[in-house]
Amino acid sequence: MPRLYGFDDASKRRLRDDEVDPLRQMVSRALKGQSNADIAVWANGEGYRGTLGGEWKDASVGRLFRNPAIAGLRYGDDGELVDAGHPGAITREEFTALLERESSRKPAEAAPPYDYLLVDGGCTCGKCAWPLQGARTNAGTPGYRCRPKDKDGRGGCGEVRMDAELLENYVGEHVVAELLKPGVRKQLLKAQEAVRAQVEKMKSIIEDLEGRRTEAATLYGQRQISSDAFVTADREITANLKDTRSRLRYAEQMANFSLGDAKDLVRWWNTAPSASKRAITRLFLEKIEVFPASARGVRTVEPGRVVLHWRKLRDLSGSV
Structure with missing residues (x-):
């Protein structure tokens, strides 16, 4: 599990000396009225970096400020702040002031589009297996959610939500660790090479399906099959085409991305195009399951909350 900035390990039992002072300075600047974006610019200019080596951003500063662990606190079952049993880098009063500051901030007039890394089947609900979708919270923060069923019965259980940056950082850290092996x-x-072979196979399947759809239309036009038979065949072929084209799109990304000769894989991950990161994530991971947090208000990756199912690279003969 990724460690929190300011702490020496994931269990948060020890403060990290070289990060405590920068964290306190960031908090002080926030309480003096500076925006999260300005704080990120200042921190980057001072050479401070996040736990994965990436530069600070408005969103990552805000997420850090919303995490009660930085004050040695956690949210209890009733949603109230309680002692977490580990040291904090700032005081309870400072964290409370950060929460008040957050609630008083004016929402952005138009949130910029967020490039979600794990949508389109990239991660699924651990309770109902429905693909998680990108969805902003009421505060405008990008996140992943299991969308509840609509009136037509389409959707999942609606019980899983997770901050996008938190989930993506967790997955990214483990993918980079795998690359370092x-x-x-x-x-x-x-x-x-195996994926490239699959790409050619899927192109052939798509060509065959398109031929079958044309053939069905021709038979219907010649009155050799009924309207019902044509509609049924066309619906099935269209569904197969949509699924295969979707798998082809990701397979092509997986087949064509390149790590180059990058020596610093962490830096590569932090600067790589989203398509490359998405491709290598799909190549390494068959499935990412996300489960509900143990209690409302939990903003960490608890043990067992995110389950990564690794693909066996030596035997990539199955479907992508």
């Missing part, structure tokens, strides 16, 4: 780069190149 000896021999993985060589396996990755072999896996890409």
Whole structure:
């Protein structure tokens, strides 16, 4: 599990000396009226970086300020702040002031589009297996959610929500750790060869499906099949085409991205195009399951909340 900025390990039992002072300075600037964006610019200018080595952004500063762990606190079952049993870098009073500041901030007039890393089947609800979708909270923060069923019965259980940056950082940290393992780069190149073969196979399937749809239309036009038979066949073929084209799009990304000769994989991950990060994530992971937090208000990746199902790169003969 990724560690929180300001702490030496994921269990938050020890403060990290070289991050405590920058964190306190960031909080002080926030309580003096500076915006999260200005604080991010200041922190980056001072050479401070997040736990994955990435630069600070408005969203990451805000997420840090909303995490009660920085004050040695957590949210209890009733949603109230209680002692978490570990040290804090700031005081309870300072954290309370941060929450008041957050509630008084004016919402942005128009939130910029967020490039979600794990949509379109990239992660699923651990309770009902419905694909999670990108959805902003009422405060405008990007997140992932299991959308509840609509009036037509389409949707999931609606019980899973998670901050987008929190989930994506967690997945990114583990993917980078996997890339750092000896021999993985060589396996990755072999896996890409297997994916390229799948790409050609899926192109052939799409060509065949398009031919079948044309044939069905021709038969219907010649009155050799009924309207009902044509509609049924066309619906099935269209559904298969949509699914195969979707898998082809991601397979092509997986087959074509390149790590180049990057020596610093953490830096590569933080600067790589979203398509490349999405492709390598799909290549490494068959499935990402996200489960509900243990209690309302939990803003950490608790043990077992995110389950990563790793793909075996040595045997990538199945479907993408």
